[in-house]
Amino acid sequence: MYQLSFSGSAHSFRTMLEVLRFLRDDASVAAVDATEIALTFVSHSVSVTRYNGKLTVRRPGTATSLFLSLIDEIDATYFRPSFAALEAWQIRREHWQLLYLAFDLAREPLYLFSSDQMAQANEEAAKGGRRGLDLFELLQDESERRFGFRYSGPILDNRQSNGRHEVHVAYALAAGKPVPQAVIDDYASLSKFDSDLQWAKPLLAVPELRGALPLAKLVPLATVMRHSKQAITSDNAALLSMLMGLVPNSPTTVEVDDLLYAKGILEAHPLPEAYLKPVDVGLPTCQFAEVLRRTLADSARDNRLAELEKARKSGSISARRFQLDSQLAILDHGRHTHTFANEFAKAVQTADMSYLLGILDRPDDANRASKQAVREMFGIKLIGVRAAARRRGIFQLAGMDAAQQAEWEALSVSQREARRVAREVARAREAAEMSRVRAEDGAVLTGAEWVDRTIADGFSQIVSLRQGTSVRYALADPVRQLQVSLRANDGTLAYARVALEQRAS
Structure with a gap:
């Protein structure tokens, strides 16, 4: 037994690896001077020192014999206490981890041994034709000889090696093996089953489930x-185990969900809270906007329902999910707003060709519903025609003849860009006009007026400042090094951006 004491505190350990783990990891000893720590083993003093800032020990002997003594101790104490190797799930987690601590320390030989001990060990290895002492490979061989596995861990029932203790405990519980209660209790207070082993968490608290189902069903x-x-x-x-006898040997989660839903164990998915509140869909600005909104809503609903039907037939979604998502698709049809339709209709009325071409001058499958609405309302065919005919139809939609189209097409890139910026400025200004800002002189201005005045006063840059997880934007005067805040929700940020862009162009 190792006895360790410092600052009026005393601890006992059965193995040196437990001593090293304490010295490396325990906060209570981290800042203690090594000379103030007393460590004994059977009344013999063991030197405590520091290596690279970490507390460790130094003992006489060869590196190989000292390293093997570490394994001898955990072997006799925890892994083969009665000369018969225990299964991983029969060993407590903290004891199992000692072996993997040894594997970690094997990569830090100078933490365990002095430079003289390592030099001697390397010389001995060289005499045997090896490049030097490889503690990791030594431990691999010892682990396989003693315990039947190497660093990758024992083989599970699925014939795969795994060194994670919790995996072996999970598989043992699933198989109904007599896992010691102390091992189970260790995991009841840990979160090791919170990732890829969440399926095993019920096994910790429900003994009736252990061994009741094959893993493929559990x-x-x-x-x-x-x-x-x-x-x-x-x-x-017991009821769930009985019901699982009705599914295939390797069921999918969809098959299990369907069974439990059919048997009344699971209830239908509730509607998301957002769908319990009404939506203001707005009003159409013209007949075309109403036709377009309806066409878009119909298309979205029909496409979504077709996707769900296909997914359900392929078995990729459960009956509950199919019912909920189908219901949402139908509800979304009635919640589809007029916003885009009104914007599109305005682009038609104002001959905003950049906007219209961006949506309609695309292959047949792109924005198909919008093209169908144009055909229904104006009789202009944009699907199933050549690209040139489609483009001519889009200009026709805006009331432009071939000559006007040619004139528009001949505009320089810079002219088009200037028009684009002007449009964006107008739209951003319209939004900023809706907000109110109190200026320094007390005057109440619209957001657009305030931005115009601020830019005229020399604030010519937009800067961003991170505050925690959020970002604050401001108009900055680089000469006077002044800043005034901009906001996205009142339109001043968007308007300031396009206004400065317009000035730059």
Whole structure:
């Protein structure tokens, strides 16, 4: 038994690896001077020192024999206490981790041994034709000889090696093996089953589930119940196990979800809270806007329902998900606003060709619903025609004849860009006009007026300042090094950007 004391505190350890783990990881000893730490083993003093700032020990002997003594201790104490190797799931987690601590320390030989000890060990290795002492490979060989596995860990029932202790415990519990209660209790207070082993969490608290189902059925059952926020308990474990006899040997989560829903274990998915509130869809500005809104809503609904039908037939979504998403698709049809349709109609009325071409002058499958609405309202065919005919039809939609189209097409890139900037300025200004800002002189201005005045006063740059997870924007005067805040929600940020862009052009 190792006895360690410092600053009036005393600790006992059964193995040197536990001593080293304490010296490396425990905050209570981290700042203590090595000379103030007393360590003994069977009344013999062991030197405590620091290497690269970390507390460690120094003992006489060869590096190889000292390293193997570390393994001898955990072997006799925890891994083979009765000369028969225990399974990973029979060993407590903190003891299992000692072996992997040894693997980690094997990569830090000078933490364990002095430079003289390592020099001697390397010389001995060279005599045997090796490049030097490789503690990691030495431990690999020792682990395989003693315990039957190397660094990659013991082989699981799925014939794959794994060194993670929690994985072995999970598989053992699933198989109904007699996992010691102390091992189970260790994991009841840890979060090691919170990632890829969430399916095994019910096994810790529900003994009735252990060994009741093959892993291929347990995993999807636990997954479905967890996602449905339904607990597996001692009260329902037997019923769930019986029901799982009705699914295939390797069921999907969809098959399990469908079964539990059909048997009344799971309820239908509720509507999202957002769908319990009405939506202001607005009013159409003209008949075309109404036709376009309807066409877009019909298309979105029909496409979504077709996708869901296909997914359901392929078995990729459950009956509950199919029902909910179908309901949402139908509800979305009635919640589709007139915003885009009104904007599109305005572009037609004002012959905003950049806007119209950006939406309509695309292959047949792109923005198909918008093209169908144009055909229904104006009789202009934009689908199934050559690119030139489609482009001519778009100009026709805006009331432009071939000569006007040619004139527009001949405009220089710079002229088009200037028009684009002007349009964006107008739209941004319109939005900024809706807000009110109190100037320094007390005058109440629209957001657009305030931005214009501020830019005229020499504020010619937009800067961003990070505040925690958010970003604050401001207009800056680089000469006087002054800043005034801009906001996205009142339109001043967008208007300031396009106004400065227009000035630059």
